[in-house]
Amino acid sequence: MAELKQELGLFGATVYGVGLILGAGIYAIIGEAAGIAGESVVLSFALAAVIATLTGLSYAELASLYPRGEGDYIYVRAAFGNKRLSELTALLRVLVGVVSAAAVALAFAGYLSSFLPGLPTVVVAIGLVVATAAVNYWGIETSARLNVLFTAVEVVGLLVIVAIGMQTWGTVDTLDAPRGSVGTVQAAFLVFFAYIGFGSLVNIAEETRDATTRIPQAILLSIGITTVLYIAVALSAVGVVDSQTLGASASPLALVAERGWGSTAGSLLAVIALFSTTNTVLILQISTSRMLYGVSKAEYHSFPRVFSRIHPDRRTPHYAVVLVGVVTVGFSLLGDVGVVAGLANLVLLVVFVLINGALLALRYREPERERGFRAPGNVGRLSLTAVGGVLTSLGFVAFSLAQLVGVL
Template sequence: MTTRNDLGSSGSADPTLRRGLGLLEVVVYGVGLILGAGIYAILGEATAVAGTAVPVSFVLAAVVASFTGLSYAELASRFPKGEGDYVYVREATGSKRLAEVVAFLRVFVGAVSAAAVALAFGGYLTAFTQTPVAVVGVGLVVVASAINFWGIETSVRLNVVFTAVEVAGLVVVIWLGGGALGRLPALETPAGVTGVLEATFLVFFAYLGFGSMVTVAEETEDPTRTIPRAIVVAVGITTVLYVLVAVAAVAVVDWRVLGASASPLALVAETGGDPTLGTVVGAVALTSTANTVLILLVSTSRLVYGVSKSEYRSFPAVFSRVHRTRRTPYLSVALVGGVTVPFVLIGDLGAVASVANAALLVVFVVVNAALVKLRYDAPRAHEGFTAPLTVGRFSLTAIAGVVTSFGLLVVYLWNLL
């Protein structure tokens, strides 16, 4: 028997997204999304400006990410919807227009971030073939979009395998660096504190994945509990890995050489081990970055799907259509893949990642502010996760998220001048 909730506006049965993700799957989804967008993709760019202090930049970025991550965890508990940021801002401010601006920025960030990681994939592939980086990146986006269309279960199964491989690659780098810790180089920063802060802005790209975890809420079992827990666990795991790998990298390879490399972790493995090990880690990096492109496209297409629903009517309703056989938002998948390709063709990883970061920090400022307002407007609206460090209704972590996100944005804008 078909219930009212199963009917579309036309009165015929409408397919819906399939709920099949538990805590483990969402944690692995988040870890895979965060890792590939970060240490494999941006370590070289960050080291070039921070020198041997790049581990400090990762710690600072982790602090900023943690404040905002706690806000996302509470908001996801209050509103377990795949539209994520859009819903949070609309519920807090009552402004559909502001929520639409945030949703647009989120889609922009997703597409640009996928492009940046696709370029990192191309950079690692140059160790194996001379195919132009941009061409390789475009090919990866096309293949990942096809997998995204095929189904969430396929995407998540691949993510579990790929994440295990990329964590193993990082463990190898940490192990290689362990033998070199006794000869850690002296603190050397080519641009002083300014360089460390600039690198902090760059490596913040390494944490962008936690904000996208909320977009699979409608494909997650018990999302009110599962999504907040998964965000906290994923940020914790990746922070530990990031800092250890950054320390190992500058212990093994001179920071100038590392900063100039298009495949930094493969270089660390080759220098600390042998060429064969470097090739293996390079192959792992390909797996990691490919996985991240896939998950970024999945999360961004789910956001487009959600905001296009008839209950919001913010994006064209056509993008809320779900394929009857594959049960995926196929037109949203096609849109996100198509928007990503032009950014891949830019070909400059650092520039693309910086643009993604700037837009993301604007979103984070607004989302943290939304939680501050909701704490006063609806203090007892939910019984799920609540961010710690609360004074009355005042969220200290959310305010810290506003201040630190805005501060990193100022660093970026200052460096443009």
């Protein structure tokens, strides 16, 4: 039986992770977060980074234990021995992947309409999904090359913002929180979703050389790189434009660029946002199709085996690629999946609780199993970072639910 082609090294996997995390979120979400937290949005990014790192460390160790494309599914199954729970985990991850890809595709259409008014949003979004699915089908090598290019463009855009606002950093009062600490935490919950892509890095383990060490390294490097970028961008954004004006803008970073270097720079950032959204849709489809491929393997008897088949020439899971593309198109037809995407993100936090719980369980169930990486901060077999991951993920879930029912 054909196997996935191992094309990625540490550099390729790290760039893939940076592309997943940067995504499209920072280009839009920073405005809303600044409107809530004021200049303390810088602390919101730092808090979100700490929480992401706690769960990221659990993913890193689990990926070194089981370097498989099915990722979350096999971690939960090995830890709890419950096939239904592991299948539910996989379904939730696939759902999050396709809904998020659809939402970002619609965002791409919105950005494009600022240059070409009158374009049908849904048609443009579907066109992007089809194009990125074709790249996904063609092969991981082509996908990785495009990801490197598009991620480089995304990073350049963020570095432009940093350059524009660097001289204003000394004027930023990071303790300025109009809504107090609740607002800072609320914004941290919002910007947390600008970090969550790291969990999907594990789905390319079978296409990465020496995955037991490279995937954990890539997870931690990608979180570290994006955290530095995010905090620098947040400092620059609130230094150049007041937080309330940022909060009212649909394209906050383009506004920062325009204020700093004129309308041409603003247009440049809007173009970069197109690259960012395209890259996000591509890598979400890659990671989601690999999850579907992994869980469909004959050894698990979970999902239909047809989705575990590998194209003999392209060496990609072509049936899984097609299904993920079709379902993503289906969600794109909704035209506005903002609420659904928000719920999907909430579901992902539940998955994070399971992932941290899986590490805690496997420390006791399989203490002698070889690990390419071990999360730091331990008391005997107990992982303190995994405990922190469980508590912070549950805390964010509770905080979100409390907001939904109007408690806060």
